[in-house]
Structures are given as C-alpha cells and as structure tokens.
Amino acid sequence: MTSTDTAKLKRMFDAIAAAIDADKDRLCRLDGVIGDADHGIAMALGFGAVRDALASLDLATTEPTTLLNTAAKSFLNAVGASSGPLYATAFIRGAAAVKGRAILEEADVIVMLRAMAQGIQDRGKAELGEKTMVDAWLPAAQAAVVAQEAGKSLSESLEAALAAAERGAEATKDMIATKGRSSRLGERSLRHMDPGAASAVTVIGAMRKSLV
Numbered sequence: 705m706t707s708t709d710t711a712k713l714k715r716m717f718d719a720i721a722a723a724i725d726a727d728k729d730r731l732c733r734l735d736g737v738i739g740d741a742d743h744g745i746a747m748a749l750g751f752g753a754v755r756d757a758l759a760s761l762d763l764a765t766t767e768p769t770t771l772l773n774t775a776a777k778s779f780l781n782a783v784g785a786s787s788g789p790l791y792a793t794a795f796i797r798g799a800a801a802v803k804g805r806a807i808l809e810e811a812d813v814i815v816m817l818r819a820m821a822q823g824i825q826d827r828g829k830a831e832l833g834e835k836t837m838v839d840a841w842l843p844a845a846q847a848a849v850v851a852q853e854a855g856k857s858l859s860e861s862l863e864a865a866l867a868a869a870e871r872g873a874e875a876t877k878d879m880i881a882t883k884g885r886s887s888r889l890g891e892r893s894l895r896h897m898d899p900g901a902a903s904a905v906t907v908i909g910a911m912r913k914s915l916v
C-alpha cells in the first residue's frame with residue numbers, strides 16, 4: 705500500500721508543473737487551431753503559481769486539505785482563461801474530499817481524483833462529448849474508481865486513469881465543440897484534439913508518476 709502525505713502531494717504539483725512546462729508549446733499550438741492559442745501559457749502560469757505557493761508552506765504542519773486549497777487559490781489568481789476556475793474548482797473539491805485526513809490511503813487518492821473530475825464538470829457544466837477537458841477527466845476518474853473497486857493497486861488504478869484520459873483526448877478529435885471558445889467554430893472544430901483534454905492527459909500522467 706502506498707500512502708500520500710502533504711509532502712508527496714507537493715511533489716505531485718511540482719511534477720505537474722514540470723510536465724506542463726515541457727508541454728506548453730504543444731498545448732498553445734492545439735489551442736491555436738480551435739481557440740486563442742493561450743492554453744499552454746495559462747496552464748504553465750497556473751501550475752507555476754501553485755508550485756511557488758506550495759514552496760512556502762510548512763509541510764510538517766500542513767494537512768492535504770490546506771495544501772489543495774492553497775493550490776486552488778494560487779491557480780485561480782494566476783489564470784484569467786477558462787481553465788482557471790475549472791482547475792481551481794477541481795482542487796477545492798479534491799480538498800473537501802480528503803478533509804480531516806493527515807495521510808491519504810490509496811482509496812482516498814482515488815476519491816480525490818474523482819472529486820476533482822466532478823468539480824470540473826460541475827463548474828463548466830460540460831457533458832461528455834462536448835469536446836472539453838471533461839472528455840478526458842471524467843473517463844479517467846471512472847476508470848480509476850473501477851480499477852480501485854476491483855482491488856487494483858494505486859499504481860494500476862492511475863495507469864488505468866491515464867489510459868482512459870488518453871483515449872478520451874483522442875476521441876475529442878471526432879467531436880464538435882459546443883462549450884467554451886471553440887464552440888464558435890462548430891463543425892470546423894472536427895479532427896482537432898481539444899487542448900484542455902490534451903493537457904488533462906499531461907496532468908494525470910504527472911500524477912501517476914509522482915503518486916506511486
């Protein structure tokens with residue numbers, strides 16, 4: 705069994721920030737095709753701000769909930785694009801889901817992931833198939849829950865989440881955007897991957913690497 709404390713959650717956010725930084729140009733290119741070309745910049749600004757804010761926390765006396773709420777606040781303050789409130793809500797919901805726990809057991813991490821995905825969906829009101837990050841986040845969380853309930857380890861469950869996110873992001877190429885900026889394109893959004901779904905794969909991939 706792998707357990708997750710505040711220090712490991714901080715390492716998770718550091719890993720996400722590094723992965724998003726490395727992916728920034730691709731995400732901007734994807735957003736350039738069906739949006740306004742800023743998605744990589746927005747995500748890098750957001751996770752960079754999270755990394756900086758978490759660096760000044762005293763990890764020994766900070767609970768996971770507080771760390772996640774700090775992440776939410778700094779992400780929201782740093783990002784003006786629509787991904788700002790979406791990820792901020794994800795972290796606030798993740799924080800609420802693990803409230804009172806000093807150490808997260810494997811099942812708690814899956815509960816946190818599930819709450820994050822639900823937060824994104826609640827905040828943006830996007831359904832599956834509307835070509836948004838929800839098309840990666842929701843199947844990822846569902847796959848993680850199914851794997852966890854089938855007795856899989858955290859590592860295996862996050863592997864399943866990542867595979868589902870990748871399939872979901874790929875599937876956005878066949879979707880017509882009906883939410884967010886790219887919905888203005890209508891059918892012209894076809895054949896292009898949604899940038900928010902693409903970055904969700906990067907985020908979930910970094911979580912998988914850093915949480916096991």
Ligand code: ADP
Binds near residue numbers: 787827828837901
């Ligand atoms: P903006 O569109 O304001 O420039 P970003 O470029 O940072 O914001 O993010 C764009 C991504 O946000 C889209 O690719 C999509 O995945 C996601 N998105 C936009 N609107 C919604 C929504 N209502 N629900 C979920 N995700 C959304």
Ligand code: MG
Binds near residue numbers: 740
């Ligand atoms: Mg954009």
